[in-house]
Amino acid sequence: MKRFLLRRFLANDSNEPFVPNEKFQHPEVASELVVDHFNLSIDGSPILKDVSVTIPANKITCIIGPSGCGKSTLLKSLNRLSDSIEGVKTSGDIRLGDTSIVNCSESDLVELRRRIGLVPQRPTPLPMSIFGNIAYGCKIHGVGGRRQLRRIVRHYLKVVGLWDEVKDRLHSPAVKLSIGQQQRLCLARSLAVEPEFILADEATSALDPVSSKIVEDLFVKLKEQYSIVMVTHTLRQALRIADYVIFIYMGEVIEVGDAQQVFKNPQHELTQKYLSGAIS
Amino acid sequence: MKKSIVKEQFARLLMYLSILIVLILVTSIIWTIFSRGAKCLTWEMVTSLPGGGFYIGKEGGFLNAIVGSLYIVLASTAIGLIISVPVVFFLNVYLKTKSKLAYVARLAFDVLFGIPSIVYGAFAFTLMIYFGLRTSLLGGILVETLLIIPILIRSMDEVAKNFPRELLEASYSLGATRWETMNVVMRQIAPGIATATLLSVGRSIGDAAGVMFTAGFSDTIPTSLSQQVATLPLSIFFQLSAPQIEVQNRAYAAALVLTIIVLIISLLGRFITNRFSKHNLR
Numbered sequence: 001m002k003r004f005l006l007r008r009f010l011a012n013d014s015n016e017p018f019v020p021n022e023k024f025q026h027p028e029v030a031s032e033l034v035v036d037h038f039n040l041s042i043d044g045s046p047i048l049k050d051v052s053v054t055i056p057a058n059k060i061t062c063i064i065g066p067s068g069c070g071k072s073t074l075l076k077s078l079n080r081l082s083d084s085i086e087g088v089k090t091s092g093d094i095r096l097g098d099t100s101i102v103n104c105s106e107s108d109l110v111e112l113r114r115r116i117g118l119v120p121q122r123p124t125p126l127p128m129s130i131f132g133n134i135a136y137g138c139k140i141h142g143v144g145g146r147r148q149l150r151r152i153v154r155h156y157l158k159v160v161g162l163w164d165e166v167k168d169r170l171h172s173p174a175v176k177l178s179i180g181q182q183q184r185l186c187l188a189r190s191l192a193v194e195p196e197f198i199l200a201d202e203a204t205s206a207l208d209p210v211s212s213k214i215v216e217d218l219f220v221k222l223k224e225q226y227s228i229v230m231v232t233h234t235l236r237q238a239l240r241i242a243d244y245v246i247f248i249y250m251g252e253v254i255e256v257g258d259a260q261q262v263f264k265n266p267q268h269e270l271t272q273k274y275l276s277g278a279i280s
Numbered sequence: 281m282k283k284s285i286v287k288e289q290f291a292r293l294l295m296y297l298s299i300l301i302v303l304i305l306v307t308s309i310i311w312t313i314f315s316r317g318a319k320c321l322t323w324e325m326v327t328s329l330p331g332g333g334f335y336i337g338k339e340g341g342f343l344n345a346i347v348g349s350l351y352i353v354l355a356s357t358a359i360g361l362i363i364s365v366p367v368v369f370f371l372n373v374y375l376k377t378k379s380k381l382a383y384v385a386r387l388a389f390d391v392l393f394g395i396p397s398i399v400y401g402a403f404a405f406t407l408m409i410y411f412g413l414r415t416s417l418l419g420g421i422l423v424e425t426l427l428i429i430p431i432l433i434r435s436m437d438e439v440a441k442n443f444p445r446e447l448l449e450a451s452y453s454l455g456a457t458r459w460e461t462m463n464v465v466m467r468q469i470a471p472g473i474a475t476a477t478l479l480s481v482g483r484s485i486g487d488a489a490g491v492m493f494t495a496g497f498s499d500t501i502p503t504s505l506s507q508q509v510a511t512l513p514l515s516i517f518f519q520l521s522a523p524q525i526e527v528q529n530r531a532y533a534a535a536l537v538l539t540i541i542v543l544i545i546s547l548l549g550r551f552i553t554n555r556f557s558k559h560n561l562r
Contacts (some may be wrong), residue, residue: 081449086376110455118453124446127467136464137454175558186450194453271539 018167021152022142024114024194030057030227031097031196033078033116034046037256038092040070040077047073049251055244057196057227060219062242062259064232066279070251071231074141075199077102079116080109080230086151096197114141117190123182126189130157130166133174133185137193156188160218170187180211191226198222200230206238216241235275239263247271250280302414313539317532325533330499337524342534345515347501349538351417352511353485356424357477364432365473369465372440373448373458385438392430398489399428399454405493418505420495426491427485428480437474440465440553444561481545485538488513512538 021057033055040048048070055061076082077094080101094101101112114137126133134156135149143149148249153170157163166177174185183203190198200219204212219228220241232238238245242259247270255262255271266272273279295318324341331340350474375382413419447468451461466473484490488511496508498520514535519531 049436072492079453084445084448086378106457110457112455114455116453118449119448120446122446124444124450125561126447126464127470127561128448129559136451137456140454140456140460175559175561189450189454199453 021138021143021148021194023141024087026194026196027097033197033227033229034056034093034095035074035078036093036095038077038090038094040073040082040088040090042089043087048077049160051091051248051251053246053253053256055128055197055229055246057225058225059239059243060223060228060230061244061246062232062238063232063246063248064235064238065232065248066272069248071248072201074248075201075229075263077208078197078199079113081118090125099171108109115195116197116199117193117195119183119187119190119198119228121202122206123179123186125177125182125185128174130177130185131170131172134189134192137189141193152192154193159191160184161214161264162187164186169212179213183207183211187215193224195226197227197229200228202231202233205233218262237272247274249274310539313532313535314528317435317534317536319532320526320529322538325530326537329501332554335522335527336500337522337526337535338395342510342512342530342537344499345510345512345534346537346541347418347508348417348495348498349485349512350541351461351502351503351509352420352424352491352495353481355421356428356484357481358422359425360428360432361473361477362429362478364429364436367433368385368436368440368469369462371437371463372443373461376390384447386434387394389437389536391435397423397427397487398492401490401493408494414506415494415496415508416506417495417502417509420491420509421505423490423494424484428484431483431484432476433479435476436469436472439469439475444457447449447561460536470556473561474549478546478549481549485542486513488517512541540558 007015009134035051035055038048049072059117061085062073065071073082073085073275076085077126077158078091078101082088082090090102092102096112096115098113099108102213104112128136131149131153134153135157137151138149143152154163154167162181164279165181174182177185183206187198187203198219204215206214222228230238230242238259245254245255245257245259245262246253247262247268249270255266255268262271270279322341324339326341326346327343328341329344330342331338334340339504353476371382371385400423401476404419404426407421445466448461451464452458456464491511492514495511495514497510497514498508499510500507502509516531516534519534520527521525522531
């Protein structure tokens with residue numbers, strides 16, 4: 001029965017254009033993420049110290065730095081997933097446009113997290129079908145109607161280039177996909193709630209080189225419509241795709257700037273050392 | 281021979297031995313029940329109520345006990361699940377991992393887990409006297425609910441503890457609240473819920489001590505919550521204590537029916553779990 005409906009749906013409305021959902025509000029000008037004198041400590045030991053950076057819109061910003069320097073923690077603070085870390089204390093502010101992320105209420109947080117999507121390090125398909133995974137976020141925010149959901153699912157699967165691979169098995173479990181496909185599904189899932197920012201925490205580190213390249217190319221394609229913040233361990237990846245670079249060392253921002261300038265002509269001694277491989 | 285290989289062989293021998301012991305035990309129990317019960321199990325026995333003199337070997341059946349047991353088990357499992365699923369959700373999603381409350385709660389449930397059912401029965405009996413209640417279906421359901429809640433909570437909790445935190449983050453990052461994330465959690469721990477349910481069904485359907493004081497016994501099928509109700513374990517107990525050998529054999533027939541019911545429920549549970557867990561992140 002499902003298969004029959006699916007076939008009918010494919011035959012019927014595959015040429016209808018995709019319209020963004022009116023439930024999701026978008027600011028007229030793409031907002032920047034502003035981190036303002038932000039401190040974060042866990043059980044009293046400081047992890048991020050007085051971080052102040054502005055993450056530009058419609059660019060790929062790469063956060064680089066040696067292991068354990070606080071890259072991922074900074075990324076998690078950007079959509080307050082850092083709340084779930086035990087013993088965490090923060091001060092300072094992070095703002096998306098005019099809205100404070102650090103000091104917002106629980107109900108504002110829901111909307112903020114919709115505006116800031118996340119692509120995890122290890123692909124984490126929800127325990128549902130491929131269709132269910134992408135529709136999940138929409139359903140939470142009250143976007144209903146099977147027809148509408150199908151249109152959304154098809155559109156975003158096409159955006160991440162997964163449509164042709166999975167269109168015949170939209171109702172099979174998402175965990176049956178390959179790791180690379182799962183990661184693209186996670187990206188499509190984030191995009192389906194129409195965010196402005198996409199956070200990616202080493203989103204390609206668990207993938208094979210081919211899948212990794214596909215996801216990387218996707219990010220480059222997506223930056224026209226979305227602002228992307230990426231934590232990466234591989235300097236070469238940052239070199240390939242970054243427009244803007246934030247270098248963190250021991251919880252402090254050492255150098256910030258255009259990728260060209262930071263990579264070609266680093267100002268700070270520590271950045272030079274890191275780029276040459278002296279510290280890692 | 282190398283020492284490590286000897287150790288390996290010895291460990292393997294121990295494993296085979298334990299499997300053998302378990303197999304012998306299980307087959308001998310099933311064999312006893314089957315050999316004594318099957319020959320006197322008739323269709324009449326499972327479809328009719330006890331007639332006059334059933335317990336001294338005359339005609340009739342134990343439909344009252346089958347239906348009574350099913351009433352109590354189904355109702356107590358349903359109520360137990362309604363109470364324990366939110367508790368497990370709260371322990372694992374709302375509380376932090378090192379929370380003192382969670383520690384105390386888990387300890388308490390462990391203690392409750394180990395309390396024998398007769399104590400629950402006695403406790404419920406005292407309460408019933410206090411409130412002026414008589415032995416009834418309601419009393420039986422309540423005491424079995426009390427008995428299985430710790431089992432449900434602790435066995436679901438063990439599965440929920442290993443719940444991948446990334447899934448929570450994935451759901452939160454889409455803008456879901458913790459409550460909305462319950463959907464994801466429930467799907468992921470569905471196999472755990474099924475196992476817990478099967479464990480508690482097994483425990484409560486086979487429990488005689490808890491219902492003895494609280495549910496009473498009756499030769500009819502209750503039509504309201506305040507009536508007394510028969511249960512299979514008590515039916516087995518009464519028939520087994522009869523001096524006549526044919527009545528004793530009927531006890532084995534009742535035990536056989538009980539075993540078959542548990543088997544059917546287990547298979548059903550496994551089937552449903554498998555349907556659910558195909559979506560799970562491993």
